[in-house]
Amino acid sequence: MMAELRRCGKHHTSPSAIPTPASGAQGGNGPHRRGSRKGARMLPQPGIYYFPWEVSAGHVPDGNTLRTFGRLCSYDLTQSRVTLMAQHRSDQHRILVCTELVEPFQAQVGSLYTVLGELERQEGGGSVVKARVLTCVEGMNLPLLEQAIREQRQYLQERDGGQ
Template sequence: MDEIGVSFGVQTFIDEIVEGLAINADVGGKSVNVTGRLSEHDIDDCIAKLVDPQTKKELTINTSLIEPFGARLGSLFQMIGELETSGSGDFRTSGSGDFRTKVGNCVVLKARVVRCVDGMDLALYRKALQLQREFLSKKDG
């Protein structure tokens, strides 16, 4: 974290966040950078849902800091923000769907940066990120 309190978003896959919840890992407050397809968006409630096209895992997004943005359903977006968790699943839901996770906990990404990345090769992105992680772990270890 720098002197003004804004942390960079660690590149994370949506399924890693969901799996972290499933094993009761503390993901709240972490700054992450996630990529997924926009499957739902409710501009009135400032809530959206990103889906990882490969794993089909979903992540709820609080869009209050980035509205209005060029939300096109089906487009690929990268979002940076902080994760907020609640064990009771008490986050708002929209009329089009229930945004709680299947494990009973609720995790929401409060997005502060958004960009459309349509055309990005997700399989290649995932492979490159895994190779980067391997390299950095060998370098640090």
């Protein structure tokens, strides 16, 4: 597992480094608190939802943690790569996903997936999402998910604008 973590070039928090109430962490978020204790490691960011067309158009900054979705159209086990596709209006958008940290998994071509991971630019101009979580959500109401993302953005803008 550690070799896989190093291969993706990311530093990930081990479970023993997560502050818990028993280890003296205090605060409203329990074990997920982003503590300031000396020597404590930070948890990865939870990820902001982006639409697939925003990811493929380059609207997500390099290194950002994101959540997105799409239909699995191909899986290359030897390269640990999945391609997700999503349609927006008349355009098809593709997202390349590195699956090294989530293997092995049962790829279901044609099924809807959500992914949580970090976006990294590749040599040659493309980008890849280094998946921490890749979940098959076949049967999910996609228009309702898109509406929820828009409403969440609106709420966060209103909340943050009022500060």
